[in-house]
Amino acid sequence: MAMTTRCPEDDEYESSGSSSGTTTAAAAAATTTTGQNSSTNSRISDLSFSSSSSTASVRKPASVSITVGKPHKANQAAWEAMKLLRREKGTVGLDHFRLLRRVGSGDIGNVYLCQLRYPFFSTCLYAMKVVDREALVVRNKLQRAEMEKEILATLDHPFLPTLYAQFEASHYSCLVMEYCPGGDLHTVRQRQPNRRFSVSSAKFYAAEVLLALEYLHMMGVVYRDLKPENVLVREDGHIMLSDFDLSLKCDVVPKLLKPKPSTDEDSAEQQCEVADHAYSCALPMQPVISCFSVAKGVNGSRKNPKHITVITATTMSTTTTTTTTNTASSTTTTVKKLAKEPSPEVVVEPINARSKSFVGTHEYLAPEVISGMGHGSAVDWWTFGVFLYEMLYGRTPFRGDNNEKTLINIIKQPLSFQKIVAGCSDFDEMVRAQDLISKLLMKNPKKRIGFLKGSVEIKSHEFFRGVNWALIRSVRPPEVPSQLMSKSSSSRGKPQGNQVQRDAAYTVPAHFDYF
Structure with missing residues (x-):
């Protein structure tokens, strides 16, 4: 209508x-x-x-x-x-x-x-x-x-x-x-x-x-x-x-609104859904340590890494070290924490x-x-x-x-x-x-x-x-009136009168209706 x-x-x-x-x-x-x-x-x-x-x-x-x-x-x-x-x-x-x-x-x-x-x-x-x-x-x-x-x-x-x-x-x-x-x-x-x-x-x-x-x-x-x-x-x-x-x-x-954290009774599926925004539910792939590399200590001395597994082209198995185990444990804890504590919102x-x-x-x-x-x-x-x-x-x-x-x-x-x-x-x-x-x-x-x-x-x-x-x-708007308006704007925008008229003080004519 x-x-x-x-x-x-x-x-x-x-x-x-x-x-x-x-x-x-x-x-x-x-x-x-x-x-x-x-x-x-x-x-x-x-x-x-x-x-x-x-x-x-x-x-x-x-x-x-x-x-x-x-x-x-x-x-x-x-x-x-x-x-x-x-x-x-x-x-x-x-x-x-x-x-x-x-x-x-x-x-x-x-x-x-x-x-x-x-x-x-x-x-x-x-x-x-x-x-x-x-x-x-x-x-x-x-x-x-x-x-x-x-x-x-x-x-x-x-x-x-x-x-x-x-x-x-x-x-x-x-x-x-x-x-x-x-x-x-x-x-x-x-x-x-x-x-x-x-x-x-x-x-x-x-x-x-x-x-x-x-x-x-x-x-x-x-x-x-x-x-x-x-x-x-x-x-x-x-x-x-x-x-x-x-x-x-x-x-x-x-105001800073803090959503209520999820409880331990929440299902693992809900926790994975929240964690998906920052991490995958599966453990992230760990960096591969070459079997030929050796780690350096804090003082620069060379130390033999423990429990190194050699990677072959056929197995493509990941190296398992003490550091890898600690990293995986830390990541799992972080994922669970993110699942329980949604980000606060500024309102x-x-x-x-x-x-x-x-x-x-x-x-x-x-x-x-x-x-x-x-x-x-x-x-x-x-x-x-x-x-x-x-x-x-x-x-x-x-x-x-x-x-x-x-x-x-x-x-x-x-x-x-x-x-x-x-x-x-x-x-x-x-x-x-x-x-x-x-x-x-x-x-x-x-x-x-x-x-x-x-x-x-x-x-x-x-x-x-x-x-x-x-x-x-x-984003391009549904309608862009610039092309249509540019013609009328250009005609109205041209200076009118001579230089003396343009510089003279302006007085609104009587036919201008204010209210």
Whole structure:
């Protein structure tokens, strides 16, 4: 069934009594749309960045530079251009950018495609998030914009936004991030056959999203708003999460989980199965000692080895010495020890995070969010299950005729899947996918996969078998929009106007609609 675009104004909401208060603003959205507040439009639509109208409570310095290094962006043109601009000009401000067009809007601001005003850097495109601080004060959402800056400034991950610069212009706050020309996964899904992804494509996107969520949890950020509309596609086809205005910031403490050692009553077969990961159950082949060799003592004197057996070409028997016997005994002891003591696991999951905020998108809300009893990081694994379900089946699992029925279905309706045709090429993969989704969409968060160990449990599921997590960026994505976007980017990237016009201070025209 075709999925209509979910309007954030209808689906994203937050209770006035939110206990978290640590949410972030939308990040570098390329195609998301939202309902607009008509009263706000009439009040500030005719203002430009150069307006002098600003309240004292929200006035900030004219520009603020970001000096934090971003190793994942090293040697990339957009990052190096910003570094060079900062070295030459000292600070980065609005007058250094040319706004080209609006590419998206969110609950607390709009996103514009922009480029540096200097011809040498004109091919570098950025996404500038513009937030009206005065409007956010009226709407009591200024804290979300402030938290966005704090979170984005700390992120350095291939599948998360990069904050190139931030500055203030009058009562506007501007965040310069990377631009994703490939749109979002909701739009990409609409172009697929039957408006759903193949299993291999869904696995690719789910794997990259999982790594992004893993990093966020390690940084103490619970995302809380995963959906295809918030997963953007970069020029190279890889993904980037966006829209952090509903995220929860919390503390996270790394833990070392030591599995319980096996007892002596365990069968030898189980011990051999564990030991197989490091050693073979059979004793390893011992080094062959030549019958012509002689051993040297500690002081260099030659000693005659004891119990040497001569090796012939026909028997190929191994030499048995006192040293060999001791080595075999030591190896056997090591194998048994490894079998009884599995390796500990390092888990960095904010399992103690708690919030009673009623936030999210209706079709993606976890049962514990709807109940209002409090939720933690497990909500991200619920939304991850709904996300995977929608990519594979083209719809969310609990969608009702309206928002109220959707919430009731999430609480009461059991999970169901479309019947898999036996013998189809992806039969086994779909079975594994359904098993993972079933474990992610457990209504009791304590029984949900990932509740205690986070992404460690999910990455080890059979559905992700064969995924090389360390080299996933080397895998060719299902769709690479670079060829299509390079033509439009090159035409938009050409410097416009003469040198005097390019160097002049920029003022946003009145028709630019901020909210």
